[in-house]
Amino acid sequence: MDVDSTITPNLASIQSISNQREKIDAYLSLLATLLTPTASAADLTAFGRHFTTSTSMAMVVGRRVLGDYVAALAAGTDYRPTLAAEADDDRAKWDAAGLAAFTGRDDVRREVVEGVLAGDLAGWCEEQTTALRHVLSGILQRDEDWLGAARALMRIPLDGSRIVPDEEKLAVYIKIVRLLLECGESGAAQTYFSRASLLIHTSKDKETQLAYRLSQARLLDFAARFAEAAQKYHEISFNSAIAEEDRIQMLSSAVTTSILAPAGPQRSRILASLNRDERVQTSLPAHLSTMLRKMLLEYIVRPEEVHEFERGLEEHQRAIVEGGGTVLERAVREHNVNACAQVYDNIGFDGLGALLGVDAASAESMSRRMIEQGRLRAWIDQPLGLLYFESRPSHDTDADAQGTAGGLGIEHVEKEVEPVSWTERWDDRIRATSLKVESVAAQIQARGLVKA
Structure with missing residues (x-):
């Protein structure tokens, strides 16, 4: 890509200098004149592309000058390149020059970085162009262009000629996953999470491991595996390395996903665990703690309570499920079927449908599915259109008390409902x-x- 610039003759003149030390000094002097509060995007782009597209540039010159150029472009961003420099005070000089040139001018910085990275790039400067992709990703994150920021990182050659440490690869993969989840691209995020999973065992960095676990919880959430997501969120909420505000947010996510999970013993254990957490009552909104207790104690949940809870859901948690209705509506309906067992010995499907807000056929289909999956102890008298609830056998009482709602233990193996003749x-x-x-x-x- 050709760039119209006033410095093209200057670059050609410097390139003809034979002494490498003098050539470096001349390039750096020209760079210093470009880094002003009124910096020209075209001139800075031309300066960068003079190096990144050159196949004849002496590496000792190119890496030295391009390293300082990247440092200036990265000044003031969240990314700090670790490129080699002659001295710390020399690098600090370019940081200061970059701050002076680009303070409040991310649009200019973005135009320069995108221009430098466009087209074919020379292979010798992969380290420097990788740093520029990190800078571009940071600029796009400031603009909340999450997908663009992720794509900038996706273009980093992690498996090319440059040897990239596993720790660096893992950090890039996890960052891509988190950016993709921000814009709802859970399918692509799962691909990069799978790559991160192959490397996570090599990392001893607690921050990286925490980011990995958080990404895992959010992916489970997006995949509608709410029971597993709730458990992961709750575990993370106890991590002291996270700010208190973020821990409460994780706890809130745990409560939300536990309520959205399908009714059954697994969810009952998670609800019981959350109910024992004092922070639920003291730090979360009242409607969340109330909904949690109703689900735990198997009280019937009313439509107005559902609507209030639904207002706090994310977009993917409002997905329409097979058979009609949202994830929340399905979870509440299944919960209310179980709650009916605490009130009635049997109930007609017309009455059950009226309670759940569905027709009799849908109520029967839901009940049958829950019985088949072992999540409801009941049997159906189809000719009479009745659902009979079964009492739990006496020998199951202690196990249920410890493994389900309100219990203190954890039942590791879910029991199948034994057929009764x-x-x-x-x-x-x-x-x-x-x-x-x-x-x-x-x-x-x-x-x-x-x-x-």
Whole structure:
């Protein structure tokens, strides 16, 4: 890409100098004249491309001058290049010059960096152009162009001729993942997260490991694997390396995703764990803690409570699921089916549908799916259109108390619901009726209402 510039003759003149030391000094003197508060984007772009497109530039000259040029462009950004320089005070001089030239002028800096990186680049300056891509990514992040910032990092040649340490590759991959998640590109983010997963074992840096775990939690969230996401968020919320405000945000995300998770023993354990966290009651909005307790205690959730909770959801958490309705609506409906078991022995599908806000056929389909997946202890009398709720066997009581709602333990293996034959169901009902009759008769006799 050709750039119209007034310094083209100057560059040609300097290039003809044979002494390398004099050539370096001449290039740096020209660079100093360009780095002013009224810096010309065209001249600075031409200066950079003079090096990045040259295949005949002496490496000792090119890397020395281009290193200081990159340092000036990076001044004032979040990225600090680690390129070699002759002395720290020399590098500080170019930082100061860059700050003077680009303070409040990110549009000019962006135009220069994009211009330098355009077209074919020489292979000898991969280290310097990599630093420029980091600078461009930082500028785009300031503009909240998350996808553009991610793409700038994607163009970094991590597997080229330059040997890149695994730690640096891992940092780039994780940063790409976080940027892609900011703009909702979870599919592409998963690709780069998979690459990071192959390298995470090589890192001992706590900040990198924390960023990896946070990315993992958010990817699970985007993938609608809410129970797993809630567990990851809750674990991260205890990390003291994170600011208190961010820890509370992680806790809020844990509560939100636990509520969105499908009803069942796994979610019950997560809800119980969150309910024991004192911060839920003291630091989170009241509607979140109230919703959590209703889900935990299997109380029926009302539509107005659902609407208030829904206002705090992210876009991907409002996705429409198979069969109609949002993720939240499905979670609440499944929860309310389980809550009905605490109130009714049986319920007609017309009544259940009215309670859930769906038709009878949808209510039956939802109940059947939950029974098949072992998330609801019940059986269906299809001819009569009734859903019968089963009481839990007595030998399961202790395990359920520890492994599900309100318990203190963790049940590692979810139990399958054992099939119950029609004969056993019939015997159980006769036994229950007989016990009730005996109890009533004993009370009548105790009060002397019937003479023996």
